[in-house]
Amino acid sequence: MKLFDVYPLFDLNFIKAEGSYLWNDKNEKYLDLYGGHAVISIGHSHPTYVQKVTEQLQKIGFYSNSVKIPIQEEVAEKLGKISGYEDYSLFMCNSGAEANENAIKLASFHTKKKKNICFTKAFHGRTAAAVAATDNKSIIAPTNESDNFIFVPFNNTTALEEAFKNHEISSVIIEGIQGVGGVQIPEVSFLEKIRSLCDEHEAVFICDEIQSGYGRTGKFFAHQHAQVQADIITIAKGMGNGFPVGGVLIAPKFQAKHGLLGTTFGGNYLACAASLAVLETIEKENLLQNATDLGNYLYEELKDDPLIYEIRYQGLMFGIELKVSCAPLRNKLLSEFNILTGNASCPKTLRILPALNITKIELDAFIDAFKILSKSNL
Numbered sequence: 001m002k003l004f005d006v007y008p009l010f011d012l013n014f015i016k017a018e019g020s021y022l023w024n025d026k027n028e029k030y031l032d033l034y035g036g037h038a039v040i041s042i043g044h045s046h047p048t049y050v051q052k053v054t055e056q057l058q059k060i061g062f063y064s065n066s067v068k069i070p071i072q073e074e075v076a077e078k079l080g081k082i083s084g085y086e087d088y089s090l091f092m093c094n095s096g097a098e099a100n101e102n103a104i105k106l107a108s109f110h111t112k113k114k115k116n117i118c119f120t121k122a123f124h125g126r127t128a129a130a131v132a133a134t135d136n137k138s139i140i141a142p143t144n145e146s147d148n149f150i151f152v153p154f155n156n157t158t159a160l161e162e163a164f165k166n167h168e169i170s171s172v173i174i175e176g177i178q179g180v181g182g183v184q185i186p187e188v189s190f191l192e193k194i195r196s197l198c199d200e201h202e203a204v205f206i207c208d209e210i211q212s213g214y215g216r217t218g219k220f221f222a223h224q225h226a227q228v229q230a231d232i233i234t235i236a237k238g239m240g241n242g243f244p245v246g247g248v249l250i251a252p253k254f255q256a257k258h259g260l261l262g263t264t265f266g267g268n269y270l271a272c273a274a275s276l277a278v279l280e281t282i283e284k285e286n287l288l289q290n291a292t293d294l295g296n297y298l299y300e301e302l303k304d305d306p307l308i309y310e311i312r313y314q315g316l317m318f319g320i321e322l323k324v325s326c327a328p329l330r331n332k333l334l335s336e337f338n339i340l341t342g343n344a345s346c347p348k349t350l351r352i353l354p355a356l357n358i359t360k361i362e363l364d365a366f367i368d369a370f371k372i373l374s375k376s377n378l
């Protein structure tokens with residue numbers, strides 16, 4: 001059997017990783033500024049992470065959600081405290097798409113309505129409802145096409161009001177900061193408008209913090225920069241530092257009922273151990289502050305570079321929009337400087353999503369390489 005060929009791959013085979021570095025099978029060292037799509041939050045092979053997952057595996061690795069799993073409650077309690085959403089409940093699942101799928105479904109169970117508002121350039125995953133809320137026609141299969149998802153231009157308050165006027169809305173789903181869309185930041189007034197329209201029309205405000213959450217932007221959730229509260233918040237990526245885990249934070253007004261949601265693997269012991277390691281480390285190493293400080297440092301160092309059209313960032317979530325396509329720069333960063341970066345749906349935007357405990361010295365290696373390449377003929 002061969003692999004189903006859906007991924008364009010770099011010719012790299014990593015066999016070891018530590019902190020912000022990876023080593024390939026030729027023992028060549030790479031600097032990771034992308035964390036495999038924003039997943040590596042506390043650094044590769046963090047000692048707390050390795051210890052907690054290993055110790056858990058030596059005790060018990062799996063049983064289904066038909067027995068008590070107290071470590072799930074530990075995760076919920078710690079997550080509630082650190083995120084400021086202490087009175088919310090947690091439903092654990094396995095991925096970002098699954099978290100959004102459950103969020104949209106739960107909203108609809110609650111409101112008994114069908115229509116959902118989503119935004120241009122949005123990415124919410126590849127399962128049925130999540131992909132229908134994603135602004136990329138090429139990944140929506142005919143069976144997932146749905147008129148239950150209404151696309152509204154991002155940051156356009158008038159269009160949002162219109163959509164509420166014309167439809168019975170169950171939910172509005174928006175990323176804390178759009179990631180795949182090129183690090184597009186919602187305006188505070190736009191998030192406030194979503195909140196007030198959802199209240200007025202008894203719709204559910206879903207904030208997808210799958211990429212922008214878990215301290216990436218310097219606050220635990222990106223929408224907390226705007227001081228609005230969402231009714232449902234979805235999480236994944238940084239939550240497990242590479243262990244597949246996702247979750248849905250659910251406001252007290254939602255009524256749980258046995259069988260309403262479910263999963264076989266979600267909330268398993270190992271996923272919980274990984275999640276606890278991440279939360280403990282974020283707290284212990286003060287990573288929200290590091291994300292803020294180093295994000296500002298990176299911005300200051302790059303902001304006047306003539307190759308750059310615009311930098312959109314919050315904490316360590318960066319969209320560096322160049323005046324030209326970013327592919328040649330990305331390729332040279334990789335081939336000449338062994339630095340991994342990301343791209344976005346807009347071809348000129350370079351995405352930088354390093355581990356939250358990256359150091360100044362590590363960022364300096366990127367800044368120096370960027371400046372050399374910016375001066376060269378790309």
Ligand SMILES: Cc1ncc(COP(=O)(O)O)c(C=O)c1O
Binds near residue numbers: 095098124212237
């Ligand atoms: C904002 C956002 N939501 C949802 C997803 C889907 O997550 P997953 O790939 O874990 O299903 C992603 C993945 O890139 C994402 O960036």
